[in-house]
Amino acid sequence: MESNQTTACGAPKIEPNTSSTSSLTAAYNWFQDCCSTHTTCNLKLFSKTGWYPTRLIDIGQKESFHWRLLVVSEDGISPQSAPYMTLSYRWAPNPKPILLASNIDEFRHGKPIKDLPQTFRDFIVVARRFSIRYIWIDALCIIQDSRGDWEIEAPTMRFVYTNSICNVAASVSKSPSEGLFRSRDTDKLKMRIVPCSLYSGKEEPSYIYEDFWDKDILKAPLHKRGWVLQERILAPRVLYFGKDQIFWECLTRRKCELLPNGLPLEIPSRRDLLDQLHWAGASNSRKMSDTLYNLWIKYIEEYSQCMLTNPSDKLAAIAGIAQLFQDFTGDEYIAGLWKSRLVEMLGWNVSAPRKLKSLDYRAPSWSWASTDGDFTLRLDYEVHLPSLVNVYPHELSDRGVHTI
Ligand SMILES: [Zn+2]
Structure with a gap:
């Protein structure tokens, strides 16, 4: 029978190896x-x-x-x-x-x-x-x-x-x-508690997280x-x-x-993606909402900080997410950009360009995928991602x- 193992004071039992x-x-x-x-x-x-x-x-x-x-x-x-x-x-x-x-x-x-x-x-x-x-x-x-x-x-x-x-x-x-x-x-992996009155006005035990x-x-x-x-x-x-x-x-x-x-x-996590894609797929509009578009930009920002062994994989390594967006929104994917947002997406910027490992063709020059380096794009509108809880x-x- 499976059960969570805990110490006498109720804390999770942390053993000296993650294979334990x-x-x-x-x-x-x-x-x-x-x-x-x-x-x-x-x-x-x-x-x-x-x-x-x-x-x-x-x-x-x-x-x-x-x-x-x-x-x-x-x-x-x-x-x-x-x-x-x-x-x-x-x-x-x-x-x-x-x-x-x-x-x-x-x-x-x-x-x-x-x-x-x-x-x-x-x-x-x-x-x-x-x-x-x-x-x-x-x-x-x-x-x-x-x-x-x-x-x-x-x-x-x-x-x-x-x-x-x-x-x-x-x-x-x-x-x-x-x-x-x-x-x-295991000594370094102990949760600490301090008295804190920040949330309720009276002192309560709070985690140092x-x-x-x-x-x-x-x-x-x-x-x-x-x-x-x-x-x-x-x-x-x-x-x-x-x-x-x-x-x-x-x-x-x-x-x-x-x-x-x-x-x-x-x-904001993958749950937002699911909720937004589900909404886009279920609604008649099937459009790229501001929230979905903002999620795409966030993924590209994160992706642009990653490295690829084969530079030619630049679009292939993110194609699975793009296919998902395309299926649920009906928007057209064009070399890393979205047709409904083409003009605003062309305003991308690479803040810290990296030297290209290969000059082999991988994307049109107007696509962020033709470069290596941290991608940024200024959004001209207010986005409303679910707030922190x-x-x-x-x-x-x-x-x-x-x-x-
Ligand atoms: Zn689950």
Whole structure:
């Protein structure tokens, strides 16, 4: 039976490694809670019923020491509607193993798990803890020396992630050899409480809250990579393995081990995207609202700070989000810009240009996608994103803490 492990004073029990039983049990409980009780997360507005990637990795039963590549249309999966998980990670130069035209039969026959990079092996540990038998990893599921295969697979990235039951992000790892899990100093991971009268006028115990999300996720090495933005935004659920903690993000909640019932501050997130796209799709107007347009600009701003191994992927690595916008708004996507906002979008500016790694053509010169550097665009109107929600101390009272 699963249960949240806590200390005697009610605080979450933090063990010295993120691979610990209590950490993976917490992650599993978040996953189960989302799958069984979060109505919004299970609407599957962005996914495609019955869709599967061309290839998947079968990790077999818990005791299996081998993985094998499945060609889904030929090998099938069992049961027929079995879910799969995806992995967001940073590539390394000359990664091994990778799927090639020459080793596809070998991969389909089966290979030892022990020969995979540490991050892939750790990902299998998590998938097995979640009782998920199938996983998708780009290096093993796309033929890396075939331009033809890439041209078929790249446009499907949107559905690879929207149909994933949960995406695992190796946030703190700079290469596949670094693994998902980390040791941590549990003494530094204690929530502090001080008396505070800011909210109610009388002194109440309040948390000293550190912005874990910004520090451990948004500034982590993985999230500086271009492809990862859409993987994070398109997946219905993401489990992030950070330096000190595991984090959860779905369309309903954000959680971490220190705050297992939810992070105190809600900031504009993927929920806004879902709400706005749902509204645009359901309304007759099907137009690009100011809020949606502002979200697009925010994504481009964030994306422009990321790096791409292949500069030619500049538009491809964000095409999944663009397709989603296009489907729900009916607007026309033109090389990173929107037809209904073309004139205002042409006012883009790059505040810190980076030297181009390649002069190969990738977008028209009037598109921000032709440049590298921090993108900015002044908005000429007031936008109304959902405001920050103040959280009062009494709303946090059910969260376990260490006092000073
Ligand atoms: Zn959820």
